[in-house]
Every structure is written in C-alpha cells, then in structure tokens.
Amino acid sequence: MNSLRLLPRSTMRALRSSRRQLPSITRTFSILPRLQTQGPPATPDAETTASQKGNSPAYLGTTKRLPEFNLVDKVVLVSGAARGLGLVQAEALLEAGATVYALDRLEAPSPDFSRIQKRAETELGTSLHYRRIDVREVDELNKIVQDIADKHGRMDGLIAAAGIQQESPALEYSRKDCDTMMSINVTGVFMTAQAVARQMVRFEQGGSVVLIASMSGTIANRGLICPAYNASKAAVIQLGRNLASEWGQYGIRVNTISPGYIVTAMVxxxxxxxxERREEWPKQNMLGRLSRPEEYRGAAAFLISDASSFMTGEFGFLLLTNIWAYANEMV
Structure with missing residues (x-):
C-alpha cells in the first residue's frame, strides 16, 4: 500500500476504475468455453474414434497433428520382427496406428514381443500378430502374405528386416555359408518384397516397401571381416533401386535403410x-557413438507413411552419420 501511495493520482484513479470492472471481465471469460463449443461438431479423427471404443491410443499422426504419419487402417508386414531392430520398428508402426504382422523363422518371438502385443491391443487400439516363416520357403511365404491381404482386403507396407551375419575371412569362407547368406539376405528379401508387391498390385492401392540394407553395403568395414554379408547388403541396395524403378507404375515406393553399427544383444x-571394438567402432562416425535400435523407429514410420509419398529409389537412408567412416574404411 505504501508503494501505491507514491503513484500519480491519475494512475490511482485508473486502477480503481479497472478494479470496479473486474467482475464483468470475469463473467465474460466464464462464458467463453460455452461459446467455443457452439457450431457444427468437428469431424472425429482416428484418435477420437478409438477412444470411443474404450481405448486410449496415442497415434503418431492424427487429423490434429501430422496426419501424413497416420497409419490407421493400414496393414504392414515386418520380416525379422521377432526381436531386435525389426521388432522395434514394428512397435513404431503400431504407435502410428497400423495393424502389423511380424514374420520370422523363430519358433517363438522374444519375451518383449508379448509386451508390445499387449500394448497394441490395450493402449494403441490396434494389433500385432506373429507368423512363423523362413523367407527361403517361398511358396509358404506367398501363401501367408496372400492370406493376410485377403483377411484385410489390402496390403500397404513392408519392412524387410530379416537377415543373418557371419564373420569369416574371405580365404576361409565356404560355398555353403556364402549360399546361405545370399539366400536369406538377398533372395529372401527379394521374395518377401515380391510377395507383398503382388498384393499391392492386386488391390490397386499402391504402398511402400522398405528394405533394410547396411552401411556395410557401401563401405568395407575396418576390423569386421564379413565379405559375404557386405556383398549381400550391397545387393539389397541395388535391388531397392531396381524395384523402385519397376514398381513405380503401380504406385509402389521402394527405399532402403542403411544403419550403422547398432548396439544389440548380438553386438x-x-x-x-x-x-577393442567397443572402443574403436564409436570413433568411426561423426557422432562418436554407436546407434540404438530405437533410433530407427522414426525412419520406419516416415518411409511407410505418406510423409515420404514422393520418395522412392532412395538408398543408404540414415547413412550420413557414417560418411566419415566411409572415408576412413576405404583408405
């Protein structure tokens, strides 16, 4: 009060006048919420609709935020998704609203799979399914993919993440081991993409195919002796280019992801x-560290969704952090 007495009389009169008007101002604010709810109701988005069904999803994209990332009602397959990178990317697609089918040759998926499956149903308003299949069993692979497409009346996307690794000097690599590597990492990827693309063409809705390659498809790794693996991933990159060129007429986009070193249980x-590799590998890229599987979630959602609707034939996506390594390895 003492400080108020020091104000000029004109200011004091203004303050008293505004104080007398406060009740009316308060009354005005109190009716604003009611005014804002008048008029035609807004069209409910997928998030609202799912909430009305008793779920509380938190999709990546809705009509309210980044709708181009919305995968609600989309059906997406992820090979090699029983664990590891494939499963992490499958969860990202679920969070965007997709119905996801994991394809893998393991008898049963990892324990983490059931947690994500339950989360899909109770929290995200969608579903995660498991189909056991070795990508080399082409007839059975085609049957599974067609059955899924028939059930939903559509096929929208694929992340082909199934693959194997074997470290062995080139002078000691057997023909059998090399054939196994190529049959899974190249032929298996090709046949999976083909099976999915056939359904996309059948339903005339287009779609997106993502092939998991590797930085090792572009560089020769220092301190990691895996010539057949590197050759297989180089083949995946070239396969992606050719499929993109051939399938663009059907509205099918094909891109590849080339991860750097990822810290997984196997690594x-x-x-x-x-x-010594724990110390040396982080020094071989510009960020000075290794990547985590979770850091490829966004790439999966981006490439499968309409956020990348004018992107196809891209290879080496996410390889940029390894350009420094590329220069180093080729010396």
Missing part, C-alpha cells in the same frame, strides 16, 4: 569376444 556378445 554386446561380440564385444565380449572382441573388447
């Missing part, structure tokens, strides 16, 4: 055997 086991 951790490798570090136990070769502890």
């Amino acid at each position: 951790e086991a490798l570090f136990e055997k070769f502890p």
Whole structure:
C-alpha cells in the first residue's frame, strides 16, 4: 500500500476504475468455453474414434497433428520382427496406428514381443500378430502374405528386416555359408518384397516397401571381416533401386535403410569376444557413438507413411552419420 501511495493520482484513479470492472471481465471469460463449443461438431479423427471404443491410443499422426504419419487402417508386414531392430520398428508402426504382422523363422518371438502385443491391443487400439516363416520357403511365404491381404482386403507396407551375419575371412569362407547368406539376405528379401508387391498390385492401392540394407553395403568395414554379408547388403541396395524403378507404375515406393553399427544383444556378445571394438567402432562416425535400435523407429514410420509419398529409389537412408567412416574404411 505504501508503494501505491507514491503513484500519480491519475494512475490511482485508473486502477480503481479497472478494479470496479473486474467482475464483468470475469463473467465474460466464464462464458467463453460455452461459446467455443457452439457450431457444427468437428469431424472425429482416428484418435477420437478409438477412444470411443474404450481405448486410449496415442497415434503418431492424427487429423490434429501430422496426419501424413497416420497409419490407421493400414496393414504392414515386418520380416525379422521377432526381436531386435525389426521388432522395434514394428512397435513404431503400431504407435502410428497400423495393424502389423511380424514374420520370422523363430519358433517363438522374444519375451518383449508379448509386451508390445499387449500394448497394441490395450493402449494403441490396434494389433500385432506373429507368423512363423523362413523367407527361403517361398511358396509358404506367398501363401501367408496372400492370406493376410485377403483377411484385410489390402496390403500397404513392408519392412524387410530379416537377415543373418557371419564373420569369416574371405580365404576361409565356404560355398555353403556364402549360399546361405545370399539366400536369406538377398533372395529372401527379394521374395518377401515380391510377395507383398503382388498384393499391392492386386488391390490397386499402391504402398511402400522398405528394405533394410547396411552401411556395410557401401563401405568395407575396418576390423569386421564379413565379405559375404557386405556383398549381400550391397545387393539389397541395388535391388531397392531396381524395384523402385519397376514398381513405380503401380504406385509402389521402394527405399532402403542403411544403419550403422547398432548396439544389440548380438553386438554386446561380440564385444565380449572382441573388447577393442567397443572402443574403436564409436570413433568411426561423426557422432562418436554407436546407434540404438530405437533410433530407427522414426525412419520406419516416415518411409511407410505418406510423409515420404514422393520418395522412392532412395538408398543408404540414415547413412550420413557414417560418411566419415566411409572415408576412413576405404583408405
């Protein structure tokens, strides 16, 4: 109060006048919420609709935020999704609203699969399914993919993440091991993409195919002796280019992702055997660290969704952090 007495009389009169008007201002604000709810009701988006069904989804894209990422009602297959990178990317697609089918040759998926499956049903308002299949069993693979497409009346996307790795010097690599590597990493990827694309063409709705390649398809890794694996991933990159060129007429986009080193359970086991790699590998890219499977979630959602609707034939996506390694490895 003492400080108020120091104000000029004109200011004091203005303050008293505004104080007398406060009740009317308060009354005005109190009716604003009612005014805002008048008029035609807004069209409910997928998030609202799912909430009315008793779920509380939190999709990546809705009519309210980044709708181009919305995958509600889309059917997407992810091969190699029983665990690891494939499963992490499958969860990202679920969060965007897609119905996801995981394809893998394991008898049963990892324990984490059931957690994500339950989350899809109770939290995200969608579903995650498992189909056991070796991508080399082409007839059975085609049957599974067609059955899924028939059930839903559509086929919208594929992430082909199934693959194997074997470290062995080139002078010691057997023909059998090389044939196995190529049959899974190249032929298996090709046949999976083909099976999915056939359904996309059948329903005339287009779609998006993402092939998981590797930075090793572009570089020769220092300290990691895997010539057949690197050759297989180079083939995946070239396969992606050709499929994009051929299938664009059907509205099918094809892109590849080339991850750098990812810290997975297998890599951790490798570090136990070769502890020096834990120190050396992070030095071989510009960020100075290794990547985590979760860091490829956004790439999956982006490439499968309409957010990348004018992007096809792109290879080496996410390879940029390894350009420094590329220069190093080729020396």
